[in-house]
Amino acid sequence: MEKSKSSIPGFENFPGREVKFKTPYTFLEARRKTDGAEGLWRIRNNLYDLEGFAKFHPGGEEWIRLTKGTDITEIFESHHLTDKAAKLLPKYLVREAASPRKLPITFETNGFFSTFKRRALDALKHVDFHRPSRKTNFIADFLVGTTVLLSLAVAYTQSYLIVVPAGIFLAWTTVIGHNYFHMRNTFRMYYFDLSTMSSKDWRITHAMSHHVYPNTLWDYEIYSFEPFLFWLPDPTKSTLSGVVSQLASPLIWALGFYEQAIKRYYSVFLEYKRFEFRDAVPFFLPMSMSLFAPSVLVAVKLWLLIILAGSFVFFMIGVNAAHHHPDIFHDGDIYRDDFDWGILELDAVRERTVIDDSDFLVLTNFGLHGLHHLLPTVDHCYLPLCEKAFKKTCKEFGISTEKFSQWELVKGQFKQIVQLEPQSKPELLSKEKFQKSACNLPFICISLFGNLISWQGFTIGLQVEAWRECGTIQLGLERRSVWLENFRKDQCYYYYYFHLGSFTAVGHGSP
Numbered sequence: 001m002e003k004s005k006s007s008i009p010g011f012e013n014f015p016g017r018e019v020k021f022k023t024p025y026t027f028l029e030a031r032r033k034t035d036g037a038e039g040l041w042r043i044r045n046n047l048y049d050l051e052g053f054a055k056f057h058p059g060g061e062e063w064i065r066l067t068k069g070t071d072i073t074e075i076f077e078s079h080h081l082t083d084k085a086a087k088l089l090p091k092y093l094v095r096e097a098a099s100p101r102k103l104p105i106t107f108e109t110n111g112f113f114s115t116f117k118r119r120a121l122d123a124l125k126h127v128d129f130h131r132p133s134r135k136t137n138f139i140a141d142f143l144v145g146t147t148v149l150l151s152l153a154v155a156y157t158q159s160y161l162i163v164v165p166a167g168i169f170l171a172w173t174t175v176i177g178h179n180y181f182h183m184r185n186t187f188r189m190y191y192f193d194l195s196t197m198s199s200k201d202w203r204i205t206h207a208m209s210h211h212v213y214p215n216t217l218w219d220y221e222i223y224s225f226e227p228f229l230f231w232l233p234d235p236t237k238s239t240l241s242g243v244v245s246q247l248a249s250p251l252i253w254a255l256g257f258y259e260q261a262i263k264r265y266y267s268v269f270l271e272y273k274r275f276e277f278r279d280a281v282p283f284f285l286p287m288s289m290s291l292f293a294p295s296v297l298v299a300v301k302l303w304l305l306i307i308l309a310g311s312f313v314f315f316m317i318g319v320n321a322a323h324h325h326p327d328i329f330h331d332g333d334i335y336r337d338d339f340d341w342g343i344l345e346l347d348a349v350r351e352r353t354v355i356d357d358s359d360f361l362v363l364t365n366f367g368l369h370g371l372h373h374l375l376p377t378v379d380h381c382y383l384p385l386c387e388k389a390f391k392k393t394c395k396e397f398g399i400s401t402e403k404f405s406q407w408e409l410v411k412g413q414f415k416q417i418v419q420l421e422p423q424s425k426p427e428l429l430s431k432e433k434f435q436k437s438a439c440n441l442p443f444i445c446i447s448l449f450g451n452l453i454s455w456q457g458f459t460i461g462l463q464v465e466a467w468r469e470c471g472t473i474q475l476g477l478e479r480r481s482v483w484l485e486n487f488r489k490d491q492c493y494y495y496y497y498f499h500l501g502s503f504t505a506v507g508h509g510s511p
């Protein structure tokens, strides 16, 4: 069940998907083979030698070391809000790259992302956004302290009941640790490592893969779950396997920390061949627990249970947070014509009601996730400062800022697992493109006839679209092969789907 063709025009398949034992290291290795960076650092079509600069990099040497031999255009643009980094670049220029860039993503000066970035920088001018906020630090320290105390209480009382809150606090500590590994090096990023997962690995799989290419073939957080959880629409996956995945989800969430711990130490010893301070951090909890438990063995057993509970909560929060819902773009769905990087981000994410209104919930639930994708290095507590700029820019570029409730996202995530068919979302097509796809009645008759005689597993639907702005009714054609159930409300139109034999009719009406 390997999916290898992207629906984003110009997006090439990512060879990292084909590797049997997928680790963060293999993601980078695949990038080195694919990106045409010729052993250097690639930004757009230029190659730079950042070797000498690495130890002066304000974000930390690690970012530079890990990305050697890859195309860093997207991370470079999204991680540097000011033009300071861009001004330094010419000094390190080596030559032009021999091959074209593998991805068609753009950062046009007047495009969505660059416009938003300028406004965000202005909105953040009164805070030191390069450093974590005091509020975040306080909440993080409180969470890690509570996790340690609860873990010690578990060891002392050997109470399975306390394992549950210890697991919840460990999960929250891990989520807030995510705020820190995105930023320049700070000791609080190691809070993340208490989970047994690696802050270094997540800088690769989350910051360099998921954040940059969410819900696409290049997203490690998509392909590393396959085939257990398969969110991309793919007609070759079966409904049965989707249902099994739905049922097995809680088990998959609970085993996530174990799985990542195994891969982590495999990479430490066999791939990176380097044991760092952060690789000792996961042992802090079991070691301190063993001082309070009757034996080391009992302490380890109880710690493994806390890890299990923490993993369950962490992945339950993570997979249901922002990215998976049939209304959210997944590679395979028909994509729009605009390849602006910021729009690619927002098409693959949805903000949430309630959670996004509280700093504590934002920090413990991957909240304000769209804004966080656009500004990954900005402390989550500073993101609300950019909301006005975000809404204004979205409005100008016709991007929806409609939020979902958490419950809507949970339901959507489970639905997405059994999503076989690519979706065509009219909101992703420009009005001009949609109008081009609309056609007149005689053509519909011809197509219907074609469908009736060929019966080739796909159907041609009649689509009625009402544009609110012009108030005209258009008739268009749409290829669909499944019954798209129910009724969805979008920004400015409604859709109705109904089904006659293999014939699917799609209705959209403005409210």
Ligand SMILES: [Zn+2]
Pocket (backbone or CB within 6 Å): 210, 211, 214, 322, 323, 369, 373
């Ligand atoms: Zn995300």
Ligand SMILES: [Zn+2]
Pocket (backbone or CB within 6 Å): 178, 182, 206, 211, 372, 376
């Ligand atoms: Zn993130």
